[in-house]
Amino acid sequence: MDRGAAKKKRPGGRSAQVRARVQAAVIELLSDRQLEEVTIPRVAERAGVHQATIYRRWGSVAGLVDDVVAERVGELAPIPDTGTLRGDLELAAIRFAEVIAPLGGIMIRAAALSTPHADTSVSFQKRAGQLQAMLDRATARGEKTPTLTELLEGITAPLYFHQLFFGRPADSDHAKALVDRLLIYVEAAR
Amino acid sequence: MDRGAAKKKRPGGRSAQVRARVQAAVIELLSDRQLEEVTIPRVAERAGVHQATIYRRWGSVAGLVDDVVAERVGELAPIPDTGTLRGDLELAAIRFAEVIAPLGGIMIRAAALSTPHADTSVSFQKRAGQLQAMLDRATARGEKTPTLTELLEGITAPLYFHQLFFGRPADSDHAKALVDRLLIYVEAAR
DNA sequence: CTTCTAACGCGACTTTCTTCGCTTTTGGAT
DNA sequence: ATCCAAAAGCGAAGAAAGTCGCGTTAGAAG
Numbered sequence: 001m002d003r004g005a006a007k008k009k010r011p012g013g014r015s016a017q018v019r020a021r022v023q024a025a026v027i028e029l030l031s032d033r034q035l036e037e038v039t040i041p042r043v044a045e046r047a048g049v050h051q052a053t054i055y056r057r058w059g060s061v062a063g064l065v066d067d068v069v070a071e072r073v074g075e076l077a078p079i080p081d082t083g084t085l086r087g088d089l090e091l092a093a094i095r096f097a098e099v100i101a102p103l104g105g106i107m108i109r110a111a112a113l114s115t116p117h118a119d120t121s122v123s124f125q126k127r128a129g130q131l132q133a134m135l136d137r138a139t140a141r142g143e144k145t146p147t148l149t150e151l152l153e154g155i156t157a158p159l160y161f162h163q164l165f166f167g168r169p170a171d172s173d174h175a176k177a178l179v180d181r182l183l184i185y186v187e188a189a190r
Numbered sequence: 191m192d193r194g195a196a197k198k199k200r201p202g203g204r205s206a207q208v209r210a211r212v213q214a215a216v217i218e219l220l221s222d223r224q225l226e227e228v229t230i231p232r233v234a235e236r237a238g239v240h241q242a243t244i245y246r247r248w249g250s251v252a253g254l255v256d257d258v259v260a261e262r263v264g265e266l267a268p269i270p271d272t273g274t275l276r277g278d279l280e281l282a283a284i285r286f287a288e289v290i291a292p293l294g295g296i297m298i299r300a301a302a303l304s305t306p307h308a309d310t311s312v313s314f315q316k317r318a319g320q321l322q323a324m325l326d327r328a329t330a331r332g333e334k335t336p337t338l339t340e341l342l343e344g345i346t347a348p349l350y351f352h353q354l355f356f357g358r359p360a361d362s363d364h365a366k367a368l369v370d371r372l373l374i375y376v377e378a379a380r
Numbered sequence: 381c382t383t384c385t386a387a388c389g390c391g392a393c394t395t396t397c398t399t400c401g402c403t404t405t406t407g408g409a410t
Numbered sequence: 411a412t413c414c415a416a417a418a419g420c421g422a423a424g425a426a427a428g429t430c431g432c433g434t435t436a437g438a439a440g
Contacts, residue, residue, distance in 0.1 A: 389435085390431105391431105398423105
């Protein structure tokens with residue numbers, strides 16, 4: 001009767017294997033094909049999984065990509081908790097910039113694929129929630145804290161932009177500079 | 191004998207009309223559909239043009255979007271010269287946000303659609319040069335002036351981001367707030 | 381005004397994507 | 411060990427995307 005770890009019905013079984021193989025296939029295809037050529041039948045073939053399985057679980061390429069991004073971002077760039085806002089922001093920014101690199105333009109493609117309203121993007125929602133929690137911790141400590149929007153616009157947006165237009169991630173010094181800029185503004189404006 | 195304006199064989203004829211209608215259809219579809227749902231048959235239907243025509247001239251959705259972007263980039267808001275840095279920045283930001291609106295993040299989607307390394311386009315370089323000139327004027331007036339990178343990251347990136355993730359452009363108040371944020375930082379840091 | 385030809389329209393045809401009902405497998409629970 | 415249900419496999423049928431050859435249209439040049 002629910003011994004804690006059993007949140008999902010079958011966490012370590014065949015379904016999980018299928019998911020892993022499908023995700024791997026998506027990343028492979030996305031990294032050496034044009035986005036338009038990444039189709040569900042192709043993913044199915046490379047993953048060695050039946051098409052219908054993918055249609056049932058993910059529904060569309062957008063769903064697939066979103067799932068991949070949500071998975072990778074969560075595991076590769078956990079939200080830090082260093083005890084200070086600046087520390088959290090710097091770590092988060094640096095990790096995010098690093099994650100964006102191997103994933104290449106995948107995240108950007110994911111964003112481009114998703115509906116106008118990001119409200120439906122699983123990965124975006126998840127990320128936003130984590131970041132908000134980080135900010136809440138800072139507020140609870142009595143620090144002057146930016147809003148989530150300011151954080152997204154001051155840190156995330158420039159990092160995306162960098163990857164998108166320059167084809168390479170921002171380095172850690174650059175990431176720190178962005179944090180610095182945001183904090184200077186928050187100090188000055190509040 | 192090349193009398194100047196006759197670069198293309200039939201600049202003002204039926205082909206041009208077809209192109210205009212197709213581009214309009216692309217923009218319409220792209221602004222209220224998911225990228226995945228923008229297909230050539232749909233574009234053809236909305237434009238009132240035969241499918242085969244589009245396949246022949248543009249080949250793919252990526253080709254279509256590229257063409258639209260190339261066309262519209264020329265219409266980008268001119269760089270203002272109001273006499274003050276703040277005025278220039280605010281006008282530029284507001285205009286840019288407006289231009290981005292009907293295009294509905296198309297430029298970003300175009301980048302996402304194209305091959306892995308979407309190298310920095312000519313239009314981007316041109317734009318960057320114009321903005322640099324604007325900054326140079328401010329410096330010449332003796333104002334504390336951000337770098338081009340700071341401008342791109344502080345203004346342009348958030349505006350893109352806004353459109354991309356929220357599906358709507360930033361309003362002019364928001365654009366002004368971004369300018370304010372950038373200038374506060376520049377004042378504080380210099 | 382006639383001719384030439386690039387570009388478009390048309391519709392049939394091929395390929396690929398997507399859905400559906402059914403069977404089989406499998407992980408978890410009793 | 412046995413049972414149960416969720417999820418995967420399977421293949422066929424249907425829908426949509428993409429291709430092709432040929433006839434037609436309409437700018438542009440003489």
